[in-house]
Amino acid sequence: MSDDLDLTSDSQNEFDPGAKDESIKVTGMFQEWFLDYASYVILERAVPAIEDGFKPVHRRILHSMKDLDDGRYTKVANIVGHTMQYHPHGDASIGDAIVQIGQKDILIDTQGNWGNILTGDRAAASRYIEARLSKFALDVVFNPKTTEWQISYDGRKQEPVNLPVKFPMVLAQGAEGIAVGLSTKILPHNFNELIEASIKHLEGKRFTIYPDFVTGGVVDVSNYNDGLRGGKIRVRANIEIRDKNLLVVNEIPYSTNTSTLIDSILKANEKGKIKIKKIEDNTSSEVEILIHLPNNISPDKTIDALFAFTNCEVSISPLSCVIIDDKPHFLGVSELLRRSTDNTVRLLKSELQIKLGELEEQWHFASLEKIFIEKRIYRDIEEEETWEGVIEAINLGLQPHIKHLKRKITRDDITRLTEIKIKRISKFDLDKAEQKIEALEGEIQSVKHDLEHLIDYSINYFKNLKEKYGAGKERKTKIQLFEDIEATKVIMRNTKLYVNRSEGFVGTSMKKEEYVTDCSDIDDIICFTEDGTMMVTKVEDKTFIAKNIIYVGIFKKKDKRTIYNLIYRDGKAGYNYMKRFAVTSITRDRAYNVGKDKPGTKLLYFSANPNGEAELVTVFLRQKKGLKRLKFDIDFSDLAIKGRNVKGNLVSKMPIKSVEIKEEGVSTLKPRKIWFDETVRRLNVDERGELLGAFRGEDRLLIIRQNGIVKTIIPELTTRFENDVIVIEKWNPKKPISAIYWEGEKERFYVKRFLIEQPDKEELIITDHPNSQLEVVSTDYMPRIEIEYKKARGKERKENDTVNVEEFIAVKGIKAQGNQLTSENVKQIDVLDPLPYEEETPDAEGDDTDEVKPGNNQSSLFD
Secondary structure, eight states, X not given: OOSSOXXXXXXXXXXXXXXXXXXXXXXXXXXXXXXXXXXXXXXXXXXXXXXXXXOHHHHHHHHHHHHHOSSSOEEHHHHHHXXXXXXXXXXXXXXXXXXXXXXXXXXXXXXXXXXXXXXXXXXXXXXXXXXXXXXXXXXXXXXXXXXXXXXXXXXXXXXXXXXXXXXXXXXXXXXXEEOSSOEEEEOOBOHHHHHHHHHHHHTTOOOOOOBOOTTOOEEEOTTXXXXXXXXXXXXXXXXXXXXXXXXXXXXXXXXXXXXXXXXXXXXXXXXXXXXXXXXXXXXXXXXXXXXXXXXXXXXXXXXXXXXXXXXXXXXXOOBOEEEETTEEEEOOHHHHHHHHHHHHHHHHXXXXXHHHHHHHHHHHHHHHHHHHHHTTGGGGGTTXXXXXXXXXXXXXXXXXXXXXXXXXXXXXXXXXXXXXXXXXXXXXXXXXXXXXXXHHXXXXXXXHHHHHTHHHHHHHHHHHHHHHHOTTOOOOSEEOOOOOOOHXXXXXOOEEEEEETTTTEEESSOTTSEEEEEEOTTOEEEXXXXXXXXXXXXXXXXEEOXXXXXXXXXXXXXXXXXXXXXXXXXXXXXXXXXXXXXXXXXXXXXXXXXXXXXXXXXXXXXXXETTOEEEEEEEEEOOOTTOOOOEEEXXXXXXXXXXXXXXXXXXXXXXXXXEEEEEEEEEOSOOEEEEEETTTTEEESSSOSEEEEEEOTTOOEEXXXXXXXXXXXXXXXXXXXXTTEEEEEEOOTTSOEEEEEEETTTTEEEEEEEOOSOTTOOEEOSOOOTTOEEEEEXXXXXXXXEEEEOOOTTXXXXXXXXXXXXXXSOEEOTTOOOEEOOSSOEEEEEEEOXXXXXXXXXXXXXXXXXXXXXXXXXXXXXX
């Protein structure tokens, strides 16, 4: 595009036929007007200043509220009207900005219906709601003595260039704005944490700050990047399992509300990504969304699906941009806090210097007044007839007595002395005057001390702020690492997959064809055809693979446990081979051949085994002259699992007539090792956290919670664990569990030992009295405890007792109350090292071999 653009005025020619064509050059408009507009939007509307953390509209609102402040509530409509004296924009934008400040509950005390950030309800009209400055705002935002002033837009008023805010306000409130060519998104942070970080900065210590949201929820800040470009946080709703058919959302992610959250859940349900029965919104002052689940739907899996497919999890990309010296700068939140804290120190120093000057002036005049009255200098002016004579007489009278003063006497000082009333002179009390001077001298020394120890003074300032205003401002958003949720593992199988084997088509719309399995619209499927072709493709309405499909199934990425066993003929007259392999990764929609891609290759036998089973098959050969053995058995367990590209082991050089399965196989895979990651409170097979053991299909996890609930579960990677879980380990059905608990009704400690007889049942191992609580639990064979007793009044304290729990009480039923531990008053119970015990090791338990003995059949652990 040319820099000079000519625009001919057609309208002028239309109304004035005789006029000549005129061209208007707009180069200057692009260079000057657009830049002026962009600068105006950036500086005056969208981006906050670093000095006080306010955009101009917020600064003018607060200044107007200070103008109107009389301690009482003021109609927001009046505040809007008053602000328009300073802000050259519409009343609607000012009213919205006031509501935004009020909803953050830091600078404004509100009265009336100010809307609900949880539900998204708007505030009432400005004529119905009222506001006043909070005590915090009055303490930290305003000080006319340290404020720099400028003329308002119409030249009639004085307004602050920046407010002297002594707090990192931009980080406490957050800021968001879209300008021309840039934007800003500074997330809100916790009030008390900002104060603690400011103190650490002043002490020369390192600090880290993370966002905190009034809506609560859970946040993963591992990629926060200090709030700079490229960073990202993930925020989740807090979802609890109330029972197996009911989920409760009691905290929601920042930037959402209950209406948008429920809409996203309903849309996901309509699309079949999740399955819910109904949803209720009971939100008022606190969030409560009830999600009712149908029977036989896993609540753990549903929670993961809610995070994957709804607004129960949102990603937010921060972008910290502020105005410094009339230019936008991108600074991390740590640097913003440092600069804000340093600015607070400068303001505190300025306030102290102003206060020191005022105190010295008070001391100076109090000293002059004392001299003037005590030395009766006022009598020297009785005979003076002119004003200059009066001034001179007082000056001469003071000279012998002013050597201790800290500055020279000015004409203004003498003028003030002449304004002292006779009544005050007559009631002058020398002792009180000296006491006042001494008090001023004490205050002066105190201010000087604070100036000399400015950092300590600033630290105390922040500590006082926290003590005065920090109550009730504890962190609301929990910080936690999130596990990655694979959508294909948690999505509901909401449609059906069909296949036409002979013609080679698969899809969800072929309802007259053979049904294969339930699937979802984001699944991948894997297909094998008779000629040895293998392909992975996305689920569609109808897709052509190749003719003569022999297997179709759901494909899982990185699945090392699904093993494909096959026997194939390599080419039209080639030899016959067998192979075993897993398919962990593949290029979608690309055809692969299980052999060497020779014409005439054919699969003679095929099986897909979800847990690496290896069956026994019988091979029948075609009759041929001189061939004595026409059939023989092959055990796939004798064959190692290798890559899909290997040729395999030779079965026979003779033509094979057919292959038939003779005996179902058992798994040849190792028991699966499972870890528990305390950070995300999830199981994994990626070696994160604590190793729980090697698990076969029938093995279970023992779970004991602080509230006394005991259960065992089949370990699944989608299981979510409560925060009060105190025992999580591989369950040994023959190993007793020992528990010591406080019995609420009898107010005594009881001991019990028991075995879990109903693995699928969740049971309470303490009494149901509201004051009963679990004290100690042990899964050792021979646990020991030490009892420390309280000292009884008038008696010596009883010596500590050591108790062998295995000898103290026999193994009883899980419902048994147990035996009383002691009748004495117990101060503390400590767990000691258990006594040695040789545990019987089950056959092949946790073994790392590649083969498993027959009879130890293992089903799939994780679907």
